[in-house]
Amino acid sequence: xxxxxxxxxxxxxxxxxxxxxxxxxxxxxxxxxxxxxxxxxxxxxxxxxxxxxxxxxxxxxxxxxxxxxxxxxxxxxxxxxxxxxxxxxxxxxxxxxxxxxxxxxxxxxxxxxxxxxxxxxxxxxxxxxxxxxxxxxxxxxxxxxxxxxxxxxxxxxxxxxxxxxxxxxxxx
Amino acid sequence: xxxxxxxxxxxxxxxxxxxxxxxxxxxxxxxxxxxxxxxxxxxxxxxxxxxxxxxxxxxxxxxxxxxxxxxxxxxxxxxxxxxxxxxxxxxxxxxxxxxxxxxxxxxxxxxxxxxxxxxxxxxxxxxxxxxxxxxxxxxxxxxxxxxxxxxxxxxxxxxxxxxxxxxxxxxxxxxxxxxxxxxxxxxxxxxxxxxxxxxxxxxxxxxxxxxxxxxxxxxxxxxxxxxxxxxxxxxxxxxxxxxxxxxxxxxxxxxxxxxxxxxxxxxxxxxxxxxxxxxxxxxxxxxxxxxxxxxx
Numbered sequence: 001x002x003x004x005x006x007x008x009x010x011x012x013x014x015x016x017x018x019x020x021x022x023x024x025x026x027x028x029x030x031x032x033x034x035x036x037x038x039x040x041x042x043x044x045x046x047x048x049x050x051x052x053x054x055x056x057x058x059x060x061x062x063x064x065x066x067x068x069x070x071x072x073x074x075x076x077x078x079x080x081x082x083x084x085x086x087x088x089x090x091x092x093x094x095x096x097x098x099x100x101x102x103x104x105x106x107x108x109x110x111x112x113x114x115x116x117x118x119x120x121x122x123x124x125x126x127x128x129x130x131x132x133x134x135x136x137x138x139x140x141x142x143x144x145x146x147x148x149x150x151x152x153x154x155x156x157x158x159x160x161x162x163x164x165x166x167x168x169x170x171x172x
Numbered sequence: 173x174x175x176x177x178x179x180x181x182x183x184x185x186x187x188x189x190x191x192x193x194x195x196x197x198x199x200x201x202x203x204x205x206x207x208x209x210x211x212x213x214x215x216x217x218x219x220x221x222x223x224x225x226x227x228x229x230x231x232x233x234x235x236x237x238x239x240x241x242x243x244x245x246x247x248x249x250x251x252x253x254x255x256x257x258x259x260x261x262x263x264x265x266x267x268x269x270x271x272x273x274x275x276x277x278x279x280x281x282x283x284x285x286x287x288x289x290x291x292x293x294x295x296x297x298x299x300x301x302x303x304x305x306x307x308x309x310x311x312x313x314x315x316x317x318x319x320x321x322x323x324x325x326x327x328x329x330x331x332x333x334x335x336x337x338x339x340x341x342x343x344x345x346x347x348x349x350x351x352x353x354x355x356x357x358x359x360x361x362x363x364x365x366x367x368x369x370x371x372x373x374x375x376x377x378x379x380x381x382x383x384x385x386x387x388x389x390x391x392x393x394x395x396x397x398x399x400x401x402x403x404x405x406x407x408x409x410x411x412x413x414x415x416x417x418x419x420x421x422x423x424x425x426x427x428x429x430x431x432x433x434x435x436x437x438x439x440x441x442x443x444x445x446x447x448x449x450x451x452x453x454x455x456x457x458x459x460x461x462x463x464x465x466x467x468x
Contacts, residue, residue, distance in 0.1 A: 020220060022223065035297070064244065065244065065245075065283065065285075067244060067283040067284060067285075068281040068283070068284065068305065069241045069243075069244045069245075069246045069280065069281055069282055069283040069305075070240070070241060070244040071244050072243050072244035072245065073368065073369075074245070074332075074333070075333055075336065075366070075367070075368050076368075077366060078336075098368070099367075099368025099369060099420065099421075100366055100367060100368030100421065101365050101366060101368075101421055119368070119420050119421065119422065121224055121227045121228060121231070121420060122228070122231075122243055122244075122368075122369045122452070122453065122454070123227055123228065123230075123231035124231070124235070124240075124241055124242060124243050124244045125231045125232075125234040125235035125238060125240050125241070125242055126227070126230065126231045126234055128238075128240060141300070142301075143284070143300070143301040143303065144283060144284060144285065144301065145301075156227065158220060158223070158224075158420075158422060160421065160422070167220065167421070167422055167423065168417070168421065168423060
């Protein structure tokens with residue numbers, strides 16, 4: 001039975017999640033990848049985030065492009081993406097949706113900031129019916145790699161990293 | 173005027189056939205791949221892995237039903253042309269195929285991911301994206317002579333994830349096939365850990381140069397079969413599955429569904445050039461068509 005999670009997500013909800021939990025996520029989530037996330041990190045570091053409409057506290061970041069072809073996870077271990085976890089987690093991002101293994105350092109950042117990483121299957125055809133709205137919120141010049149906000153209904157994922165543990169350790 | 177009309181009609185039919193084939197490649201699992209998934213679901217004991225396999229298969233069936241992309245990374249078209257001894261290939265035919273590819277990408281729709289600009293801009297992506305999905309240019313044609321009297325086009329849609337995790341590199345074989353196999357298993361184990369979109373189909377070409385090995389790898393994608401696996405292919409699949417990374421990295425024994433291996437001509441040398449691509453859970457995204465309307 002999947003655990004239903006609504007955004008924004010509280011610290012208590014994250015604290016209760018365990019590796020291997022199957023979840024569904026409903027609400028507004030951010031979507032960005034190689035181009036948008038480093039720019040978002042720079043916005044935070046330059047103190048410009050306060051002047052924007054972006055609300056990262058309790059948020060979800062889905063590592064994906066948003067194109068007419070749909071959405072689907074890209075590898076979260078790409079340098080541009082994985083290097084964004086630390087700053088974004090400090091800023092309040094609670095859940096990352098992506099794919100692939102992430103490093104021990106990133107796992108430690110997540111634990112320090114009570115955030116989790118979930119693997120979302122690359123099911124573009126299914127996600128199409130669960131994405132209710134989408135719009136660009138920053139970096140429109142990046143096209144499909146702009147930072148988007150999506151309104152989603154019960155998109156499926158599985159918690160792969162939580163509280164310093166990974167799903168592979170859990171399986172072993 | 174009649175010959176001109178006939179030629180135009182022939183050209184138009186090729187464009188439409190290629191367009192429709194690209195859409196099928198991007199939206200439809202082959203029958204033997206569906207069976208491979210069903211067998212993996214039955215054999216898989218890890219519940220997380222089984223969930224992943226089931227949802228990926230469900231996604232493919234929904235994509236086929238709705239004729240929408242299975243994956244948002246709709247891939248770069250790669251074209252493999254088989255030419256029989258009595259067939260001719262004209263510039264017009266190649267143009268029609270490329271036009272069909274562009275139409276297919278617009279119809280699908282493909283992800284508009286063609287980078288614009290000069291060399292430096294295309295490298296650092298500062299030239300911007302072309303909003304036209306049809307602007308994603310196919311890779312150069314690969315042509316193979318065959319004895320059969322056909323002109324057959326195979327369309328492969330190659331995603332970015334497997335390209336990141338694939339490689340072409342030399343293996344010093346030490347006159348033992350196990351040395352080559354063990355190296356491929358090492359590459360495969362590393363790849364399934366990092367790729368994310370698994371279960372993989374490992375596609376491998378072995379040749380005398382980087383170019384030849386890559387061509388053999390493409391041929392393996394075209395002619396590989398989930399239903400018929402050689403002893404060496406099974407050995408590689410089992411070797412990587414022993415890592416128990418599992419689909420989507422969730423654990424379990426089905427990181428790899430199958431291995432498609434094509435061994436080309438080899439040189440008298442201690443080295444083999446191996447091209448390795450860990451195809452993602454949707455790949456090879458392949459459709460093959462006979463270009464019936466082409467000239468004899």
